[in-house]
Amino acid sequence: MNYDFNNIEAKWQKYWSENQTFKASNSSTKPKYYALDMFPYPSGAGLHVGHPLGYIASDIYARYKRHQGFNVLHPQGYDSFGLPAEQYAIQTGQHPDLTTKTNIARYREQLDKIGFSLDWSREVRTSSPEYYKWTQWIFGELFNSWYNVESDKAEAIDTLIEKFEVSGNAAVEAICDEKVTLFSGTEWNAFSDKEKQQILLQYRLTFLAETEVNWCPFLGTVLANDEIVNGLSERGSHPVVRKKMTQWSMRISAYADRLIQGLNGLDWSESIKETQRNWIGKSVGASVKFPVQDSKEFIEVFTTRPDTIFGVSFMTLAPEHPLVSEITTDLQKEKVAAYVEATSKRSERERMADVKTISGVFTGAYAEHPLSKKRVPIWVGDYVLASYGTGAVMAVPCGDQRDFDFANHFGIPILNIFKDVDISEEAYTDKTNAIITNSDFLDDLSAKEASVIAVKTFESLGCGLGKTNYRLRDAVFSRQRYWGEPFPIYYVDGMPQLIDTKHLPINLPEVEKYLPTEEGEPPLGRATDWAWNTVTNTVVNNSEINNTTIHPLELNTMPGWAGSSWYLFRYMDSENTEEFASKEALEYWQNVDLYVGGSEHGTGHLLYSRFWTKFLFDRNFLSVDEPFKKMINQGMILGTSAFAYKAIPFMKTGCSLDENTEDITKKIPLIFVSKTAFKSDDEFEKVVLDYLLDNKIIGHFDAEILTIAKSPVHVDVSFVNSSDELDTDAFKNWRADFKDAQFILQDGKYSVGREVEKMSKSKFNVVNPDDICNEYGADTLRLYEMFLGPLEQAKPWNTAGISGVHNFLKKLWKLYVGENGVKFNDSEPTKDNLKTLHKTIKKVIEDIENFSFNTSVSTFMICVNELTAQKCTSKSVLSDLMTIIAPYAPHIAEELWNILGNSQSISTASFPKFEASHLVESAKEYPVSFNGKMRFKLELPLDMSKDEIEKVVMAHEKTIKQLDGRTPKKVIIVPGKIINIVG
């Protein structure tokens, strides 16, 4: 009986599905464990071998936890709203829902082949109305909430209204819009309904505001900061410009500090925590007000160095700062206007790329230093960003390199406030060692002490206060797209109105085209039935809009991250129609114990998901305030591209043709040269010319005037075997223009060149997991992906090594089953059998706990090699071995478990206990080192004392030979470890 993996795998996949082996129960006496993968966007390209890497890892862990007696929740679903399906719809007219469903079916088929222990009964799709009903509901809850700084949490908007009614907003401490006008309780009660709504909108956690957004003209939509990479859109790399638009925003900034603090309790990689800390960008300092001379205006600045207040030599405003036009003197007006005009023409990207050029202009105006009362010139400069802090800085050239460069460039006098520091060459930015001088009451203090006293002084004088600033901006939540969640919002007199939960979901309407309208409205502007009837509470035809009972609905849709911010909770109770998940389910499953996915979501999904979780926690919908307790970020699997080297002939310069000479390049066929046939470009040319001459394609005169260039061409990796040899016939049939290609071989073979690149269709280096499953089986794929190297490390896919893992499974099979039936019996295990087994158990448990799955596979190989050599026939040893291999190679494990005589699935068999007693040794083979270098080994009893060991070692003939008459200075003996002789 051979290892027939195709039949075995199909059999057990069918068994698991029919018996719902991995269906998790929401009530159990077992402890719970929630293992989750980042759900995929179902793209049209299907899965390549890189996608399952993380899924295999989480599956091994989930299966291991089942063996350890846990009730495991291990679900999967689809992040099925998104741009590619919509772009495809624009091109083809096919409804994105249709494309999405086709892609999902393909994903499911591929996933099923790998044998994951997933509970598919809980599948979620963010694009299904049953799911997005609750995404709309969360939006509604955010709309109906405000952030109370006093209680440091989100509260229902009603509590805010109560406060307004009683005493207005003066005493309310909230995270809200910057410019809220003060009103009393009496005033509030006298406001019209519209006025009240306008004010509330400034406090809601999701709010409409005219903000400067990142507009991508090609995609026709706005993008969030995390969707932009190097000034271009993350998807498709299209240019992005700044534009003012009225958009929904999420007040994530209210949670900035809690999002940083929360990181401390998470078992995440330090690098991803650091990425989030940097993205949130907390800086502690002070805000200081500088009065502008001869004006009622103040310039407010933010500084992290209040200690340097007496070093302020000038001030700089961002060109976009609203005060620029007001304070500029008549004399400077023209210059300043020209400068502002010039900078506005440069894109954000240009300004970012060009950091070295120093530019700016004097406004002619002066501010008054709040402490020294000295006159401080006010400049405009584009090194100050309008979008950070207050858009203005107090420039301290002696302590800040940019201020220093600016001052020197324009010859502005520099005040030095650092004791015994030379600032003729560069600014002194060392905050820890600085001693302040020339600073009145701050003289002789350290920077740290001076900061505290400066802030206290500002506060007592009323010219400033201690302040913490964050880089994190509120997140734009509107997208001008079709394929996303509609907002549960309609507009009455321009004011947004929330549709009540009981009328949700608001289904995505049908449109005849997926493009924006001619008037520039989002695609939903094309829907004919997109109005809200407040009497029937239904969506009705636009023609019925009367602005009394029937109103227009919101035309934007939600961004991709809306649905993915809370999906982990939906899995807990995915079919609930009354709540996003029941209280009992949420209470039982809590949050995700293990989250596996790519680190590229560090500043997007993972931050938003934490934000929504904290919000739902504040409003008592959840009892946890973090979604993912432990996270593992798997590395990317890269493709190994293959190249054929095309010869491109052209005439040498000076040998141009006239009517009399023929174009000999036309005579030359399409030629590819084997990678092994040349080492340099010169040799490449020579090889090709020799070939052309040998085959009499050209004559010697032609060869004189020809030059041959080398051009690498991507070859589909499926035409190349593991020895880098190209199947030339398959290559010729691949593309019509290669039909008549000729090949220059080396040793009768055509070898391709290799290069590691990102796996992608366009590079023809995609390896499909289905193909690996068909050829070697899912268990081989699973083991091989783990065997490739550390999980978190990026690594190239190279099929060359897969035979080693496949051979291991064959050897494993042969350990249990021979040509004449089973090989095991009820014989007592030998000491060696038990030693091998328990050594393996110990190592594998350690490996799984450390997510070091690559070393587990090696351990299995060693174990099987040893048991084979020992001719192990013990059924108990072989049964235990099967259980520890089962998480990694579940199909073969089920089959052999069955052959071992078990009628139940192996999936809940208990994991063998490690017994240290089997590993106790009586002797140790000591390495004997001389000056730290191992020279020979010596077996000695472990209970031998240091003195005895020394006696035996020193008397040993090899020791005497090594010492060659010298007397050792020292002999170091660590019992059970090493012997080192020095001298």
Place this chain on the structure above:
RNA sequence: GCUCAAGUGGUGGAAUUGGUAGACACGUUGGAUUCAAAAUCCAAUGCUUUCGGGCGUGCGGGUUCGAUUCCCGCCUUGAGUACCA
């Protein structure tokens, strides 16, 4: 520029607490089996050598009886971030 991670044979990688560097595989070479091939099995395989040894974990120092591991300085690669006041 700043932050983080990493650098080990021909290749992927191992060495979890400072204690035998290169586990386990791939590849290569030789052999067995076979009419032959596939498959399978066995052996060798860091470099170098005058066959005594010598050298070896990016480079240069240091601590130590002993360093891939700890410390200092530098180089290279990858990732994130960037006029953040």
